[in-house]
Amino acid sequence: MDGTRAAIDIGSNTLRLLIAADPPPGSAAPWRDVYRDHRIVRLGEGLHQSGQLSEAAMARAMAALMEFAHLIAKHGARLGGTQAVATAAMREAANGEDFRQHIEEVTGIRVRIIDGDTEARLSLAGAMGVLCPETRNDMLLFDIGGGSTEFIRVRDEALVDAVSRRLGVVRLVEAHLASDPPSAEDYRAMVRTAGMHLDAVADGWPDGKAPKHLVGTAGTITTLAATELDLHPYDIARINNHRMPHTEFIALRDRLLAMTHDKRQALRTIEPGRADLIVAGLAIIDAIFARWHHPELIVVDAGLLEGAWLRVLSN
Numbered sequence: 001m002d003g004t005r006a007a008i009d010i011g012s013n014t015l016r017l018l019i020a021a022d023p024p025p026g027s028a029a030p031w032r033d034v035y036r037d038h039r040i041v042r043l044g045e046g047l048h049q050s051g052q053l054s055e056a057a058m059a060r061a062m063a064a065l066m067e068f069a070h071l072i073a074k075h076g077a078r079l080g081g082t083q084a085v086a087t088a089a090m091r092e093a094a095n096g097e098d099f100r101q102h103i104e105e106v107t108g109i110r111v112r113i114i115d116g117d118t119e120a121r122l123s124l125a126g127a128m129g130v131l132c133p134e135t136r137n138d139m140l141l142f143d144i145g146g147g148s149t150e151f152i153r154v155r156d157e158a159l160v161d162a163v164s165r166r167l168g169v170v171r172l173v174e175a176h177l178a179s180d181p182p183s184a185e186d187y188r189a190m191v192r193t194a195g196m197h198l199d200a201v202a203d204g205w206p207d208g209k210a211p212k213h214l215v216g217t218a219g220t221i222t223t224l225a226a227t228e229l230d231l232h233p234y235d236i237a238r239i240n241n242h243r244m245p246h247t248e249f250i251a252l253r254d255r256l257l258a259m260t261h262d263k264r265q266a267l268r269t270i271e272p273g274r275a276d277l278i279v280a281g282l283a284i285i286d287a288i289f290a291r292w293h294h295p296e297l298i299v300v301d302a303g304l305l306e307g308a309w310l311r312v313l314s315n
Contacts, residue, residue, distance in 0.1 A: 012146030088147025116164025
């Protein structure tokens with residue numbers, strides 16, 4: 001298919017694939033979806049203890065990437081033209097570069113390990129493609145990943161600043177979640193850890209001002225929104241620009257924290273592999289609400305992956 005290109009986001013928890021084409025003339029959307037897929041592989045599992053990507057995690061990721069390579073070819077995109085970016089797990093692991101080279105040798109997919117600043121800017125580019133204009137004018141966008149979270153301030157649709165912190169759901173779960181259901185002590189430890197990172201974010205803002213709108217992206221956020229809405233099957237159109245009041249977040253938080261891992265996993269809106277990580281995601285969002293006191297969270301299912309795809313257009 002003419003104009004069809006692929007992008008891959010190799011995250012610390014999830015690998016995501018977007019195959020898209022140029023939009024038709026006059027379309028407000030910056031891309032036209034051809035195919036989307038993702039795999040939860042926990043590439044960053046155990047990384048903060050060992051400093052290395054484990055053999056098991058790399059095997060899971062490689063299996064997913066081989067599937068992605070097949071899907072890219074099947075849908076008429078070029079492997080050589082695929083924009084694949086890797087984030088916290090591969091940039092921090094001592095063997096991250098070796099794994100990057102192995103991916104290219106086995107699959108033909110060229111991967112770029114990006115720094116936190118680039119990750120934040122690509123996440124913003126992707127989110128801006130689907131957010132309402134009013135939101136884009138004055139917002140704090142945060143992108144929760146497995147190994148890091150990016151915080152991006154935007155005014156008048158222009159980047160003010162971007163900060164990447166080593167605050168991710170895989171890290172928090174491995175460091176603090178030792179009980180089932182989560183104990184109050186475990187959850188408070190996650191919120192405290194998140195809060196220390198938020199202090200560092202705010203300390204880096206010269207004017208100290210939080211934007212008007214709070215916007216969240218990535219799998220943790222979209223899963224929580226789908227759970228609030230009991231949205232099954234998943235519908236990206238209903239997720240984009242969904243507004244979750246703080247009161248609704250609190251009710252959802254309390255409901256999920258009261259459940260065991262198995263009961264959370266049994267919810268039809270929480271896919272396999274997210275039942276423990278969603279607890280850490282709640283803690284990060286809880287800390288964000290407490291730090292900046294926004295009345296609601298705006299949800300967007302577009303970020304780094306879409307930003308990586310859009311970058312193809314500028315190459």
